[in-house]
Amino acid sequence: MPLVNLKKVLSESIEKKYAVGSFNAANYQGVEAILSASEEMNTPVILSIAEVHFRYLNLKYFIPYVKNRIAQCSVPVVLHLDHGLSFDTCIKAISMGFSSVMFDGSTLPIEKNIEITNKLVQIAHMANVSVEAEIGHVGGGEGNLEEGSEVDRSKFTKPEDAEIFVEKTDVDALAIAVGTVHGPYKGTPDIDNSLIKKIRNTISIPLVLHGGSGLSDDDFRNAVKSGINKVNFYTATSIAAVEKIKQIINGPKKVSFPDLTKAATDVIKEIIKHQIEVFGTKPLKL
Numbered sequence: 001m002p003l004v005n006l007k008k009v010l011s012e013s014i015e016k017k018y019a020v021g022s023f024n025a026a027n028y029q030g031v032e033a034i035l036s037a038s039e040e041m042n043t044p045v046i047l048s049i050a051e052v053h054f055r056y057l058n059l060k061y062f063i064p065y066v067k068n069r070i071a072q073c074s075v076p077v078v079l080h081l082d083h084g085l086s087f088d089t090c091i092k093a094i095s096m097g098f099s100s101v102m103f104d105g106s107t108l109p110i111e112k113n114i115e116i117t118n119k120l121v122q123i124a125h126m127a128n129v130s131v132e133a134e135i136g137h138v139g140g141g142e143g144n145l146e147e148g149s150e151v152d153r154s155k156f157t158k159p160e161d162a163e164i165f166v167e168k169t170d171v172d173a174l175a176i177a178v179g180t181v182h183g184p185y186k187g188t189p190d191i192d193n194s195l196i197k198k199i200r201n202t203i204s205i206p207l208v209l210h211g212g213s214g215l216s217d218d219d220f221r222n223a224v225k226s227g228i229n230k231v232n233f234y235t236a237t238s239i240a241a242v243e244k245i246k247q248i249i250n251g252p253k254k255v256s257f258p259d260l261t262k263a264a265t266d267v268i269k270e271i272i273k274h275q276i277e278v279f280g281t282k283p284l285k286l
């Protein structure tokens with residue numbers, strides 16, 4: 001199956017009311033867990049690499065490996081840059097062969113976010129690469145496991161801002177702040193489904209939920225029913241993999257390093273398969 005962009009992979013998701021999972025890989029095991037889970041479920045997937053994880057990877061060799069693995073996959077796959085923090089990183093990702101990039105200008109004033117996103121969209125679309133942007137701001141730190149973050153309602157996405165943003169940028173998917181945070185939660189997550197519905201009725205492009213870890217299966221099902229089409233999910237897989245490793249190390253048997261990484265990879269794969277089912281992801285014919 002070929003590499004596809006975000007626009008293609010989400011093309012039926014609004015009408016058929018499902019979401020496609022976006023799972024982060026920060027090493028070879030992550031790539032294998034994400035792709036083999038999706039192949040077993042026969043559903044498309046978004047394999048994301050976040051800019052904050054670049055430090056774990058030698059991109060020059062890692063990206064060609066990922067592209068080769070995707071080319072031999074039995075399901076459509078998007079290779080997506082998660083939270084590109086600058087215009088330059090997004091351009092670098094496009095030149096390396098990513099089929100989709102997220103520019104995260106959510107901490108900038110909206111006019112500046114529009115200006116940079118618009119410039120990026122014009123270049124990306126010429127290369128058949130899709131662009132995701134974020135307005136409002138999903139709090140917490142990507143990969144931050146130390147302390148939980150609180151939801152800040154003042155940073156929630158305003159439907160009128162979403163409308164202006166999409167009109168002025170021609171962006172392909174929009175991440176919205178509706179009650180989630182990155183990393184662990186302080187307190188219980190409380191998703192504003194009526195806000196998702198309002199934004200869904202205001203704009204016609206796919207909507208993205210970041211900070212998925214920590215939500216219940218029903219939270220996800222309701223968010224998807226309200227209009228979410230892409231769910232970013234990472235922290236919970238990382239925590240579960242580390243717990244599995246601890247359990248094995250503290251157990252009675254001596255194990256090798258490949259045994260440990262294999263056991264952790266299998267745990268991540270099972271979680272991803274479960275999430276795909278919860279998101280209601282449907283097979284996509286190309």
Ligand SMILES: [Zn+2]
Pocket residue numbers: 083138142182210211232
């Ligand atoms: Zn995110």
